Amino acid sequence: MNSHAAGTSNGGSGDAAAGGAARRNTRMPKYSKFTQQELPACKPILTPKWVVSVFFIVGVIFVPIGVVSLLAARDVVEIIDRYDEACVPSNMTENKLAYIQNETISKECIRNLTVTKDMKQPIFVYYELDNFYQNHRRYVKSRNDAQLRDASKANQTSACEPEKTTANGQPIVPCGLIAWSLFNDTYNFTRGNENLTVDKKDISWKSDREHKFGKDVYPSNFQNGALKGGATLNPKIPLSEQEDLIVWMRTAALPTFRKLYGRIYFDLKENDTITVRLNNNYNTYSFGGKKRLVLSTATWLGGKNDFLGFMHIVGGLCIFLAFAFTLLYFSKTKDFSVLAKASVYHYFSLTPYTSGNANPICGFGRKLGDHNYLSWNRHPAGR
């Protein structure tokens, strides 16, 4: 490593050396601000003023955002109804698994929901599952994107174990566990005599519909095996129009998740009774899962989420800290503002190592040592 200290154009060198360098042919490298690390810079120092202003600004920004978010969350009306326990007939509550797997028992279930506040259209219908790990690695892997996109790649079923091929080796389209476990409960809504139709178009993301699921890919050999995991698919409808499948295959992040089932374009009034005729087909009993039906409105912020209201707690905390620091600043200011100015003049001398440094005091009353006692300050001879 060479020439760490080669460019001593500032600081530390005496007059004789500088004079000598001018006479000799010097090999000093060319001065540049970059190599001498003297680029123009701002050197922020944490002073009480900075602290107070930063906290105050953060508080002033956060509190209104938090309040606005809380108000938006309060505007959202949500009706949640857990139905997996309630929809099991009373004579089979001991053996729910037998109930759900028995195809002869009717799975139709009637639920009544009461609207707690006025709900403006569009009202979103979700199904919420609990304890369903769509984010398990083996599950997430179990799909073949090439097959979903392209009809010619129907034979590509790698990574789809165990739902790759049928017993005679025919490829399953769409293959994999994610598609196989497609949710198959259905919901029908009526209010009195009025049928509230559910619009099931445009519930999936546009990029999925147009680019990930092909317009010419049709389901084949789907749910043909002995073990049925979920819904069957109409083999005449291409995958890009099977929106329930597309929504389901966008895997969720956590074991508790909601997926969009459809939208209702009717206004609901407070105290309306909505009758839901649902088909309780999906087996969540074998793994202790829960099923819920959710009707919700949405605001500019999305659904009902109080968490952003947390922002205004953080903002309030910041304002409180700003006030606390202001109080501390004013109570101590007598000590250091005067002395800090003195220390700036005394701490720095233009010639190095001269004596005459007064007792520099910085900070909130904490003293530094007296530089007059340093050995090189006792004999102020300079260099």
Added chain:
Amino acid sequence: MEAVTRLVKIRTSKTTLAIGDGANDVGMLQEADIGVGISGAEGMQAVMASDFAIAQFRFLERLLLVHGHWCYRRIAAMICYFFFKNITFGFTLFWFEAHAMFSAQPAYNDWFISFYSVAFTSLPVIALGVFDKDVSSRVCLEVPSLHQDGVNNVFFSWSRILSWMLNGMCCSIIIYFGSLNAILVQAVRQDGRVAGFDILGVTMYSCVVWTVNCQLALYISYFTWIQHFVIWGSILIWYTFLVIYGLFSPAISATAYHVFVEACAPSPLYWLSTLMIVVTALIPFFVYKISRTLYYPQYHDQVQRANSKNW
């Protein structure tokens, strides 16, 4: 000479520095922990055997007091910060595993993870390690006792290393649980759509990149155009990468296809929660820094403050 050096080294277990300019000093220079060779009248043998080479004896003062102080501080800070940023990132993955049945499902798209240390957080660390300065060279020469910081191992003590790691853990906890609660389970946009695995990944990752880079901005004390460029540039690179990667066909980009442009960017919830989570994650360090530099200043803090004209 090397026997003496070895004796001092072994008996006192201290770091030794040897200076020499001639061929007879080569042994001593190699034996010492740090060898400083002077090039000049006695030839280049000492230079070739040394760790540092200078041209004149008087440059030693600057080497030790200025560059020694700067380099010690930079390297210690860089190592601590490196641990911090990787812990912040890595632990979000661990917390996610608790909710994914410990099945080793990564919370982010594979290429996000690959590029973390390469593109989004590498340059700012280099800027910290190469350019950071707490006091100017003049102050370093005028206050030689700053050099004692290195001798007393102030910047690389175990308490410092562990507190940076603790900071990383706290940041990762705030980021993970913040993203979780902000984005899931309800709709994230006005059109009623919910966030899946991909949106959570993008949100968490953005928070990590912002937090880690802003933490660096809070730490360093010397802002040239280079520091601004690399810190804010790294954040910009992340968003640019996200957009460009999302444009590749789904065969390559898988879960990241269009995720930012279509799903995240139009959602106010995404931006507000990023803002909130990043600021909340930085508050603990900021409060610590305030209490440290204003109420319990160490020697170098006081020198740094006296150096500035702001009081």
